[in-house]
Amino acid sequence: MGVKKPEGERRTSPVAGAYTLVRSRRRTVGLEIRPDATLVVRAPMLAPVSYVESILMQRAGWISAKLALVRSRASLVPRHDFLTGERFPYLGQEWPFVVVAFQKQPLTFDAKTGFTLDVAAFDRGEVVFEEWYRTQARELLIERVQHYAPLVGVSVPRLRISGAERRWGSCSTSGTVSFAWRLVMAPMDVIDYVVVHELAHLREMNHSVRFWAIVASVLPDHDARRRWLKEHGGSLTI
Numbered sequence: 001m002g003v004k005k006p007e008g009e010r011r012t013s014p015v016a017g018a019y020t021l022v023r024s025r026r027r028t029v030g031l032e033i034r035p036d037a038t039l040v041v042r043a044p045m046l047a048p049v050s051y052v053e054s055i056l057m058q059r060a061g062w063i064s065a066k067l068a069l070v071r072s073r074a075s076l077v078p079r080h081d082f083l084t085g086e087r088f089p090y091l092g093q094e095w096p097f098v099v100v101a102f103q104k105q106p107l108t109f110d111a112k113t114g115f116t117l118d119v120a121a122f123d124r125g126e127v128v129f130e131e132w133y134r135t136q137a138r139e140l141l142i143e144r145v146q147h148y149a150p151l152v153g154v155s156v157p158r159l160r161i162s163g164a165e166r167r168w169g170s171c172s173t174s175g176t177v178s179f180a181w182r183l184v185m186a187p188m189d190v191i192d193y194v195v196v197h198e199l200a201h202l203r204e205m206n207h208s209v210r211f212w213a214i215v216a217s218v219l220p221d222h223d224a225r226r227r228w229l230k231e232h233g234g235s236l237t238i
């Protein structure tokens, strides 16, 4: 069953971004976040746009929270065409990207110049990038897990790098800790939060008060790191 887009006027507000304004015989302004992460504003026939905008202003917090939630649920759509000038995320930064000819390796990274893709690998850019991110994820996460395990009070677990799209980390009852390779796109302090979170599950297999006390004992500012991931996690894609 297809989802019909509501007919209406496309508008942009400084607080809510793009939205569709649908006027009808109603008395109040109603807001709806659609599954495709678009905002529909329903308003009375004669309500001035300035009034509608003032409502958007009042509800700005709700709108951005809802949009973030819907975006985090949507499946990850590749956002790159592998063209020179695009940027790719790694460790919390957006790095420059160029396509070149006659490079030994399909993809290289340099903290000065960013990513360089050999033109011969152009049509498998997504695969080449995923391989690269996976390698970095494994190296980095082994190191971070070894660093944090004693601080959390657990022994170093077996580690798995996964292709999960919605879970940044998980912990199995057998004690294997998994991390999504996409996690290396996030800033270091966010990566560390996910590491500590999963290691804490080796002591508490739940999200109880005791669990969060363990996380807080290692990372007192875990809340802000978790929020970053909620708000920006959806943009961490190839």
Ligand SMILES: [Zn+2]
Binding pocket: 197, 201, 206, 207
């Ligand atoms: Zn958890």
